[in-house]
Amino acid sequence: MIREIIVYPDKRLKLVSKEVTSFDATLHTLLDDMYDTMRAKNGVGLAAIQVGVAKRLLIINIPLEEEEEGEYDQPKENTLEMINPVILEKKGCEKFQEGCLSIPGVYEEIERAKEIKVEYFDRNGKKHMIEDDDFLAIAIQHEVDHLDGKVFIEKLSFLKRKKFEKEWAKKMKEN
Numbered sequence: 438m439i440r441e442i443i444v445y446p447d448k449r450l451k452l453v454s455k456e457v458t459s460f461d462a463t464l465h466t467l468l469d470d471m472y473d474t475m476r477a478k479n480g481v482g483l484a485a486i487q488v489g490v491a492k493r494l495l496i497i498n499i500p501l502e503e504e505e506e507g508e509y510d511q512p513k514e515n516t517l518e519m520i521n522p523v524i525l526e527k528k529g530c531e532k533f534q535e536g537c538l539s540i541p542g543v544y545e546e547i548e549r550a551k552e553i554k555v556e557y558f559d560r561n562g563k564k565h566m567i568e569d570d571d572f573l574a575i576a577i578q579h580e581v582d583h584l585d586g587k588v589f590i591e592k593l594s595f596l597k598r599k600k601f602e603k604e605w606a607k608k609m610k611e612n
């Protein structure tokens with residue numbers, strides 16, 4: 438089921454999400470709904486707080502390039518579901534153009550660690566550890582920030598942030 442996505446500057450985006458303690462049917466429904474919601478909006482990642490649930494979980498699904506049709510696809514089985522993720526190590530830095538379903542239409546270059554090591558649980562409560570130094574590492578850092586009540590535009594320079602706020606306020610008024 439597609440859920441409604443919270444849009445900046447909704448105050449709920451500032452909440453620090455709480456740890457997941459039960460890996461039950463409610464959690465599974467939430468994860469399934471988040472996938473439907475992310476797909477419907479053509480996103481690559483979504484944190485639970487973006488659908489109004491302040492729990493420490495996120496999903497990421499980096500589109501595959503379908504060579505034959507020249508289209509992108511995100512099969513459900515490729516979805517990385519991370520419950521209670523903790524970034525254990527960060528190395529290097531890299532700039533990447535980021536966007537966010539809670540700030541639709543805005544894309545900005547953001548600097549983050551290039552390489553990370555993350556520990557997390559899957560939907561059945563099994564612990565996993567992964568390392569990445571590519572787009573996935575960037576996506577995880579973006580989504581983990583949401584769990585701590587942060588959005589990517591907070592990482593912009595003072596002047597760029599000011600410009601963004603002005604343009605965003607104007608856009609919100611028009612809608």
Ligand code: CO
Nearest residue numbers: 536537538539
């Ligand atoms: Co986001």
